[in-house]
Amino acid sequence: MALQRLRVLLVEDEPGDARLVISALRESRSPVFSVVHETTLAGAIGRVQAGETFDVVLLDLSLPDSRGGDTLARMQAAERSLPIVIMTGLDDPLVAEGALEAGAQDYLVKSDEPERTVARSIRYAISRKHAELERQALADRLAVEYERIAEELALARTMQFDLLPRVERLARIRARLGLAVDGFFEPSSNIGGDLWGCAEGEGGRAVFYTFDFSGHGVGAALNVFRLHTLISELEDRIADPAATLAHLNRVLFNLLPRGQYATMVLTILDTEAGTLTWSAAGSPSPILFDADGGARLLDSRGKPLGISASAQYTNRVTEFPPRSSLFLYSDVMLESTLPSGEMLGEEGLLDMVRGFHEAETGVDIPRLSGRFVEAVGSPLADDMTAVCITRLPLSGPVTPLMVVDAPVTEDLIGQVWGLGAAAHPFEETLPTGTAQPLVLASASPDTVAMGLASPYSGFFEIIDGRLVDIGSGCLDAVARGGFCLSVSTSTAWSSRLAVVVGSELRRRFGHHCDWESVDLCLGELIANSIIHGNLAIQSGMRETREGLDRYSEAIRLAMSDPARAAKRLELTAVPLPAGRLQITVSDRGAGFDFAHHDNKAISPGAKHGQGLALIHKLTETVTSLDGGRTIVIVVQGGQR
Amino acid sequence: MNYQFTEDGSGTCVKISGELNFAASNDFKGIIDKLVAGKGRAVTFDLGGVTRIDSVGLGLLYIAKEELGGAGGKIRLKSPQGGVLKMLRLTEADADFDVQS
Numbered sequence: 194m195a196l197q198r199l200r201v202l203l204v205e206d207e208p209g210d211a212r213l214v215i216s217a218l219r220e221s222r223s224p225v226f227s228v229v230h231e232t233t234l235a236g237a238i239g240r241v242q243a244g245e246t247f248d249v250v251l252l253d254l255s256l257p258d259s260r261g262g263d264t265l266a267r268m269q270a271a272e273r274s275l276p277i278v279i280m281t282g283l284d285d286p287l288v289a290e291g292a293l294e295a296g297a298q299d300y301l302v303k304s305d306e307p308e309r310t311v312a313r314s315i316r317y318a319i320s321r322k323h324a325e326l327e328r329q330a331l332a333d334r335l336a337v338e339y340e341r342i343a344e345e346l347a348l349a350r351t352m353q354f355d356l357l358p359r360v361e362r363l364a365r366i367r368a369r370l371g372l373a374v375d376g377f378f379e380p381s382s383n384i385g386g387d388l389w390g391c392a393e394g395e396g397g398r399a400v401f402y403t404f405d406f407s408g409h410g411v412g413a414a415l416n417v418f419r420l421h422t423l424i425s426e427l428e429d430r431i432a433d434p435a436a437t438l439a440h441l442n443r444v445l446f447n448l449l450p451r452g453q454y455a456t457m458v459l460t461i462l463d464t465e466a467g468t469l470t471w472s473a474a475g476s477p478s479p480i481l482f483d484a485d486g487g488a489r490l491l492d493s494r495g496k497p498l499g500i501s502a503s504a505q506y507t508n509r510v511t512e513f514p515p516r517s518s519l520f521l522y523s524d525v526m527l528e529s530t531l532p533s534g535e536m537l538g539e540e541g542l543l544d545m546v547r548g549f550h551e552a553e554t555g556v557d558i559p560r561l562s563g564r565f566v567e568a569v570g571s572p573l574a575d576d577m578t579a580v581c582i583t584r585l586p587l588s589g590p591v592t593p594l595m596v597v598d599a600p601v602t603e604d605l606i607g608q609v610w611g612l613g614a615a616a617h618p619f620e621e622t623l624p625t626g627t628a629q630p631l632v633l634a635s636a637s638p639d640t641v642a643m644g645l646a647s648p649y650s651g652f653f654e655i656i657d658g659r660l661v662d663i664g665s666g667c668l669d670a671v672a673r674g675g676f677c678l679s680v681s682t683s684t685a686w687s688s689r690l691a692v693v694v695g696s697e698l699r700r701r702f703g704h705h706c707d708w709e710s711v712d713l714c715l716g717e718l719i720a721n722s723i724i725h726g727n728l729a730i731q732s733g734m735r736e737t738r739e740g741l742d743r744y745s746e747a748i749r750l751a752m753s754d755p756a757r758a759a760k761r762l763e764l765t766a767v768p769l770p771a772g773r774l775q776i777t778v779s780d781r782g783a784g785f786d787f788a789h790h791d792n793k794a795i796s797p798g799a800k801h802g803q804g805l806a807l808i809h810k811l812t813e814t815v816t817s818l819d820g821g822r823t824i825v826i827v828v829q830g831g832q833r
Numbered sequence: 834m835n836y837q838f839t840e841d842g843s844g845t846c847v848k849i850s851g852e853l854n855f856a857a858s859n860d861f862k863g864i865i866d867k868l869v870a871g872k873g874r875a876v877t878f879d880l881g882g883v884t885r886i887d888s889v890g891l892g893l894l895y896i897a898k899e900e901l902g903g904a905g906g907k908i909r910l911k912s913p914q915g916g917v918l919k920m921l922r923l924t925e926a927d928a929d930f931d932v933q934s
Contacts, residue, residue, distance in 0.1 A: 745858055
């Protein structure tokens with residue numbers, strides 16, 4: 194600051210005090226001060242706002258137009274970057290400290306000899322303000338930078354999750370190979386060094402792997418992307434796990450900085466041969482559940498990938514019949530400490546995993562991972578992966594397969610799974626031996642008819658992009674050799690449902706039945722569910738010619754209410770012994786008092802309210818479920 | 834549901850085809866309006882082309898009957914098939930209409 198000229202704005206209403214300060218500043222030769230004197234705050238602010246520049250403000254807090262902290266605050270507001278030195282009349286450390294806390298850079302006590310202190314105080318205030326401004330700028334830059342990094346980490350995390358097998362792929366593996374796969378993945382510090390994956394091979398084979406890079410965070414995550422890319426390039430050529438590991442090891446050895454490595458286990462499940470072939474590179478030992486539920490740890494010895502260029506790996510083989518499960522996991526599951534201070538270890542993990550294993554369905558991954566995180570506490574010490582692959586029983590309940598003729602979203606697939614079914618893309622060939630697949634699509638006369646015709650056994654309408662509010666009876670009916678239909682009210686209204694269903698019933702169960710009666714019953718049941726059930730329209734208005742107009746208008750209005758038009762109407766048909774048929778029609782309306790209407794006989798000439806009486810006359814039994822929302826009829830086989 | 838009017842010396846004939854059911858009420862209202870305008874002539878509904886009927890559809894026939902008030906005698910229902918005939922018999926509609934199967 195040598196030989197500088199500094200402009201000082203002195204705000205002081207006491208002429209004596211002002212004079213003292215001004216003369217003290219004139220004494221100084223280095224720096225040289227030029228002083229502008231104002232006696233009011235308004236005058237000072239006026240100068241600043243008019244664009245005059247100053248290097249420092251000497252500010253008396255008690256002015257004719259402002260007092261105390263207010264004076265400081267208003268001066269600061271006028272120009273944020275100006276260093277301010279407070280002048281107080283009393284040597285009151287509280288006032289001075291308050292001013293410093295409020296953002297002044299220094300203070301002077303007027304009674305002190307100004308010639309000794311004022312120049313020093315000004316220089317101090319200026320350099321302090323500079324430092325402050327610099328700090329602020331740095332903090333701002335850091336905040337921006339931090340935000341950018343946080344955004345990029347969030348993006349990287351999303352990308353890492355995107356590397357995980359998609360639900361569609363798992364559904365396909367389940368449908369094609371009878372392998373149920375479920376996985377849990379949670380990076381410890383937003384992104385991490387773990388991953389698991391799968392690939393479908395030729396001839397009933399599927400590849401599954403997990404790997405874990407040393408370290409976690411950004412560096413490890415980058416390695417994850419590298420190795421995932423390497424594996425993806427091989428994908429359908431993985432026939433020999435040990436050879437594949439040797440290949441990956443050589444590439445990683447050249448790619449990774451010294452000291453970085455990955456543990457990995459690579460498995461091939463061959464559903465035709467009924468075998469599991471695996472090769473390991475120092476991963477935790479996979480747990481194998483045999484068909485009888487016995488669990489054992491598989492040998493996973495092998496040099497981690499990327500450590501030694503010439504590492505060799507071994508293939509190991511064991512049986513993998515239906516009801517076997519393979520559990521793969523990352524080492525955090527062995528190394529985390531329990532509240533007791535003990536590590537879980539292999540035995541502890543084996544015990545825990547056993548508790549969540551069922552022969553038919555394998556390890557319940559969501560519950561197991563929940564239990565594990567609860568036991569060791571979050572946040573986890575390292576990235577966590579847990580995957581279970583289960584060979585589904587060949588006999589026993591078959592998982593219904595929904596062929597999706599629509600964009601296959603994760604949500605939709607989740608909803609299909611929620612029904613206990615698997616989703617299968619429409620354009621792909623059905624897996625051989627698929628019994629009774631179903632069609633899941635937006636409704637059109639074509640798709641509804643397709644879902645009812647061979648080889649399909651039912652149609653589910655995607656309403657507003659979703660498959661929700663499906664009655665449990667639908668898939669039951671299919672499992673019992675029948676078919677089902679779940680459509681919106683507007684589809685039911687416009688798609689001549691009774692005709693479509695009637696002809697399908699004849700085609701499937703055509704040998705013996707009183708079809709005229711069935712048709713009449715279908716007509717009554719569907720009409721009731723649409724009009725009185727889902728659209729909630731009373732039939733009384735349909736008494737006269739004028740009433741017909743009101744009735745038509747009521748239907749038009751109800752159909753234009755999206756909530757009512759979207760309500761589901763479901764129909765199932767199931768063959769019973771002795772050629773009888775059970776037909777069920779359900780709606781989502783308010784229901785009705787079935788018992789009250791049940792005893793009515795047909796009243797000739799009545800213009801409404803005849804439906805149930807008619808059905809009674811035409812069927813063996815009529816019952817109601819769910820408060821009248823579901824009507825179940827049984828019609829006899831053979832001619833009546 | 835579709836319909837077609839023909840006139841001959843003996844009266845008005847409405848040939849109905851398709852489904853005479855809960856979804857047909859708006860169309861059927863058109864039939865009744867037209868019949869009421871030409872009231873006094875004998876009316877025949879030719880049901881030979883009706884593939885389905887339900888209790889709402891049957892109710893529509895009764896509304897027509899009431900509106901025409903017996904002018905021109907009983908309404909004739911011609912050639913009901915299968916399930917349609919079954920419905921007419923079950924509900925004893927054959928007592929209120931002149932059913933010609």
